[in-house]
Amino acid sequence: MASVPEPISKEQVAHVARLARLSLTEEELELYTGQLASVLAHAADIEALDIADVPPTAHPFPLSNVLREDEPAPCLQRDEVLAEAPEVESGRFRIPRILSEAP
């Protein structure tokens, strides 16, 4: 059965902000928590629906097997790519140091 989740808390908003790589001031955290809570509260109407057996729709139309041939296509010129880059060094994108390993 559907259960109505608790209203979203400041801690939860702070957590999703971190996940989304957004930093919020204390004021923003307060403001957004209230706003998100009201949007989520409105979604209570679908929370209440008992539709466990209804299959989800990821795509409006069931296309399948859209493929392309393994044939090379023209690449971008490197200088066009790097022209828009904030910082470049030896043909690569330069970024500040990374503190963690990739998953």
Added chain:
Amino acid sequence: MTVAGWETVVGLEVHCELRTRTKLFCGCPNSFGDEPNTNVCPVCLGLPGSLPVLNRRAVEFALRIGAALNCRTQRSVFHRKNYFYPDMPKDYQISQYDVPINVGGWLELPSGKRIGIVRAHIEEDTGKTTHVGGGGRIHEAGYSLVDYNRAGVPLVEIVSAPDMRSPEEAREYVEELRGALVATGASDGKMEEGSLRVDCNVSVRPAGSSELGTRCEIKNLNSLRSLGRAIAYEAERQSRALEEGRQVAQETRHWDESAGVTFSMRSKEEAFDYRYFPEPDLVTLDPPAEWLAEARANLGTLPVERRRRVAEAARVPTSGEVVATVVRLGLDSYVEEASFAGADAGLALRRLANEVAGELDGGAFRLGGAEFARLVLMEQNGELTSAQARTVLKVMVREGGQPEEVAAKLGFQAMGAGALQEVVDQVVAANPKEWERYAAGDDKLAGFFIGKVKAATGGNADLRAASELLRQRRAGKAAAGS
């Protein structure tokens, strides 16, 4: 290795780059070693507005891999795996999650043991980051540089069940898997170029237990040797901790090759929440029966099949060391060729395992298949003794050439049957007392006579043939009553 009383449990995740011409979702070349950021386009750079389109050949290869691993292939979808990292152009990776293309297979090791394959799914590779400043390691670096040539290269991730029980078994698995992947044509198997990457999951449990312990993921294994050493280290570390009443934390650890240890990488709060959801820019992948049939028809000859053929030809068990070694080293074609030429496959197999395998050290290797087959026949027919044959073989491995010529150069004359008979007659005539006793049934004297024949021929006689002649003479004498 583990403290006594503990069992090591290992599962492996192997990422295999596919040998397609182009990337998974765009037409950029799938090529190693080019100038940075020259094989990129809006799609693999994840530029705003770009969209992925799936490479047909990558699907073909994924189907072959699934078939080679005895998997069930199913209708599958792509998912987005969301996380931030600079080598990820979109800050999500297009992968497969709960409905992958291949599930539930196994890989048979040379020992005969089957390792379960949980899944083998398709996903895109990331770019490469280089750390500058400091020791070249992430934590000490001043800054980093990113190259997206590799971003979007097609991968199949193969996840095994936690069925391995030792570092050796894990290595065996990787070698066998690599052999299978190369046979299908899907991979070039070059671990050193990163086209095959291994992460392992290690846990320990009390010997005899059937529950799984807490496992650690170990990353940064760049060779089979690292893999073995890391597993051994982890098994020791974990079992010691548990033995001393401490807990094993579930975490990801990094293997340090020079220090020979694993160390913890990830801060605890950084447990990744990938927020998987179905990729809205791609549609369902639903391989029809024809594609599966084609994949099965294009598997190449898998190592397990090659072992079977060699074992059958030589009439030895499939899961023997000798068979495994010969196939692993790619020498089985020699057995087949010898067998085809009418030579004794078992003898051929032994010679390869004992005399040739040890010579594959990267030096010159010039042994020809037909030539090897003739050499085996020469030994079989008594034209060369075993000792002679082995010597000739070693020369042929390094320098090539025809066995007849090499033997002649070494002075190993093929002692004709007539010449041997003469020597045997002489030896018998010179030792009548011993002959009487042998002829009367004292088999111990066979060795005496063989020794005489050997001395008389300077070691060039086929001693087996000689003892056969002795026996025949004794039998003939008996028949003739002389």
Added chain:
Amino acid sequence: MRVREEGPADLSGATGLSAQEIAARVRGGELSALGVIEEHLARIERWEPSVHAFNLVMADEARERAAAIDALVEGGADPGPLAGVPVALKDLLCTRGAPTTCSSRILEGWRPPYDATVVKRLASAGAVIVGKTNMDEFAMGSSTEHSATGPTRNPHDLGRVPGGSSGGSAAAVAAGFAPLALGSDTGGSVRQPAALCGVVGVKPTYGLVSRYGLIAFASSLDQVGPFARSVADAAAALDAISGHDPADSTSLPGPHESAASRLGRGVDGLRVGVIAELAGAEGIAPDVARALEGAAEALSSAGAKVEEISVPSVTYGLSAYYMIAPAEASSNLARYDGVRYGLRMPGQDVTEMYMATRSAGFGPEVKRRVMLGTYALSAGYYEAFYGKAQKVRTLIIRDFEQAYRTFDVLLSPTAPTTAFALGAKTADPLTMYMNDVCTIPSNLAGHPAISVPFGTGDDGLPVGAQVLAPALGEPLMFQVAEVLEQAAKGQAK
């Protein structure tokens, strides 16, 4: 003060012509494309400072292109069905070498190295791009007030919003800056501003128009759609841009009937269902409700069988949309991280850089939706939010399928009210989201829908009527829309 206080009839000269008229005359050599462009550029120069429809006016490029079109005509070649027609593009369509910013600080000045497929198709048809239009940042909004470049104003009343998120494109067409514009519609972002600005706006069947080069907001909902001042022009524009694109995996395989193929047939005998839950929805202003009744009557008088129909699940559309769209958006917008292009703010390490860049680069509405979407997808909440919303989508599709067994097309208001004042709805996000209640269901179902100006509100501002059709039902949809348009013109006299 209104831009068009002189009235539509005073769109003099070329700026008063329809796209099809321009194309016919340019192809025929009667009009020069350059002359057409110059007249439009002059109008833009005069009124753009008041309206702010554009982030970028591409005057030089337009002149160059127009001259090239004229040269083709002089050389005896046919530049295409939209020869010389000025078109404005919503600033989330990639235009190679010209800034494409999504009205966001995070993409300020970014020049794509490629053209969107629809941009290429317009060029092949002979159209002339006149500029990139203002929008709600990353297409998130219903008023074009959430723009880093400032709001666009409604040409009918400069104190009012043009609607959103494609407000700039709608205003450009309404103000006579171009006879055609492209926008994008994810939850109503073409149709709603079309209604508020008194122009025609179309959301095609999902997959009919390529999304390659359309900067993504919510991938399973986004579609590029045209604005025009007539139904026929909108159909012509749609025909020019639609069709299978191998670069977009979600693109429907062709070929398709021309959207214009059933124009002129009238509605005699067609069955039209007025969606009860939308026509009578809370929040639908009385003047809008009256206008819709007028539209229903007009169709009835023209020979259609018009009845009310219940499509129950549409009432859940808003909630489902505000789970699905932000979820997909949170993932689509992750790439704006300062590494490869766009804004970069400094940071001691890359994570700090990400946070500083995205916090400075995104406006509050974008942040809200990114956080909402991240939450909806996060561990433990997926099934309750995103998962459930995808099931509601199935219910809506089923209800529509059911409705189309008895009706050929459906009818509803487009927007709940006429254009509201700038700043009137920005305090509470939910109030703003309510603007999409009538338009969202078509996006969730992947079905086409069109807004046609029909009548005015009590304040004299435009009202739109929405015609909905089943998947690939564009020809039928335009057929019915044309009748409404004719009726509306008849009433306006």
